[in-house]
Amino acid sequence: ASLTSDTAAENVVTIVDTGTTGAITITGDVTLADGAGDLKFIMADKATTLTFGGNVTDSTGDGNVVITANDTDIVVISGTGKTIDATIDGIADGEGTLRITGAGTTMADKVGTTGTTALKAIDVNATATFSSTSEATAYTVDADTTFTGAVTANTSFAVATSGTDVTLTAASNTGTTTLASGTTLTANGILTAGDLTITSGKVYLNKASN
Numbered sequence: 001a002s003l004t005s006d007t008a009a010e011n012v013v014t015i016v017d018t019g020t021t022g023a024i025t026i027t028g029d030v031t032l033a034d035g036a037g038d039l040k041f042i043m044a045d046k047a048t049t050l051t052f053g054g055n056v057t058d059s060t061g062d063g064n065v066v067i068t069a070n071d072t073d074i075v076v077i078s079g080t081g082k083t084i085d086a087t088i089d090g091i092a093d094g095e096g097t098l099r100i101t102g103a104g105t106t107m108a109d110k111v112g113t114t115g116t117t118a119l120k121a122i123d124v125n126a127t128a129t130f131s132s133t134s135e136a137t138a139y140t141v142d143a144d145t146t147f148t149g150a151v152t153a154n155t156s157f158a159v160a161t162s163g164t165d166v167t168l169t170a171a172s173n174t175g176t177t178t179l180a181s182g183t184t185l186t187a188n189g190i191l192t193a194g195d196l197t198i199t200s201g202k203v204y205l206n207k208a209s210n
Helices: none
Strands: 003-005 011-014 023-026 030-032 039-042 049-052 065-069 074-077 087-090 097-100 105-107 119-124 128-130 134-141 145-147 151-159 165-168 172-179 184-187 191-198 202-205
Parallel strands (some): 097 119, 119 134, 134 151, 165 184
């Protein structure tokens, strides 16, 4: 199924889980029509998983697709080669998890950086590109990923699977940074890190042009 919001008023989809660990999946595209108000998905701290299998397309006007996850909730991007043009944030700072399982995913909007509501975790299990800024308490990257926008890892950043290449284009703060054997982290901007643990991995720091 697909979902299109085309009214001028704000539309709110509240995910209500009467138990725990429930799941809802939108297999098709989510589209916000031009001129429509915000389309908001609000989760409710029930360890619920909300999965998007298609593209998420924002309006060219003032309206935005907004996804907010509570502490134990998980937002999954499962479609292959999909573009997610939506902000994804915690309801409060340090809440909610973003998990990418669909190869070739492009996160086209802010993740955890809309206000002061960073995510608890960003878990990348398939190749991905983050085109805007992102912030979470902890990052775990298990597939080739390019972060075009600044990365802020408030506690830790782990490149955890051998053969994984991660590129940071903008100045970033990766906190306690761990590279597993056979991984590569390339920083094209200023990299600020806490403790750096490298287990047969490689770090490349490229000089920026003046």
